[in-house]
Amino acid sequence: MPFPTDRPRRMRRTAALRRLVRETRLRPDDLIHPAFVREDLDAPREIPTMPGQHQETQDSLVRAVEDALRGGVAGVVLFGIPALKDAEGSEAWNDRGVVQTALRRLRSEFRDECVLIADCCLDEYTDHGHCGVLLADGRVDNDATLDLYARIAVSQAAAGADVIAPSGMMDGQVAAIRQALDDGGFAETAILAYSAKYASVMYGPFRDAADCAPKHGDRRGYQMDVANQREAVRETLLDIEEGADMVMVKPALTCLDVVARVRDATDLPLAAYCVSGEYAMLRAAAAAGAFEERAAVLEALTAIRRAGADMVITYHARQVARWLAEDRG
């Protein structure tokens, strides 16, 4: 009885053999850089819970995007932090608002070289920090919020966004935005739906970065329960029916099973968002000497791609692009 019957190690013998049979590759083209642009800021300000990441001014945003593009990063997703917040979040659809201004500027600086994705939500703009307008009892009013998302999307498309990315987890948001874009003459503007977005503790640092922690309650009434996997498929299929061009799972590292499951359910381009808390964990563990940051980040992002994501939104995008260029060089 011959034993072992097969020898998979044959194909692991040399680096060249391993490279030949590698199933998943990580390239800068698969990466998207998330950026925070803040009104009324004189100089970029580091985000304490996200070492190495900044709230950007309009000027420093241009430099950050230039750096990302130089490394081959495919695009940027923009989050705005307005000077004024109100109950409805009306700065979000101001044609001269912080994100609209940034979109115009980036479009004129970089033409079509950079995919410009606009996060479409209200939590950065409302004084209460929720992702929609509130009912008298403090819950988010789904259908009234849809009208506001539609206005935001149209103003972002008019300012030059290639892609609108609704992240509020309201029912019907993709359909409402698609309809508004089509009616507004923006049939060519795409939608990246945050289809399966969990109510995750991993968004902690983002809420510091964007100053958008809810002042009362939490987001469990609209974001998904972390205990659920099948529901992610249902949410994704609904978004596709409603007209999504691309779909997303978020967070990424704590949801690799969900990424794999959603991958099986659709052939549409699939994004995974390696979120602020995941970034912070990797940075903190590396700083504490637990491992080398570069190896840990490349392993984590490769795992997200292996699970089935076509593209990864990551705060490490610019850094990874540099690391990959060193490898090639």
Ligand code: PBG
């Ligand atoms: C909502 C939004 C959030 C993130 C992206 N879009 C915050 C939230 O839902 O509380 C989190 C991203 C991250 O943690 O990196 N507009």
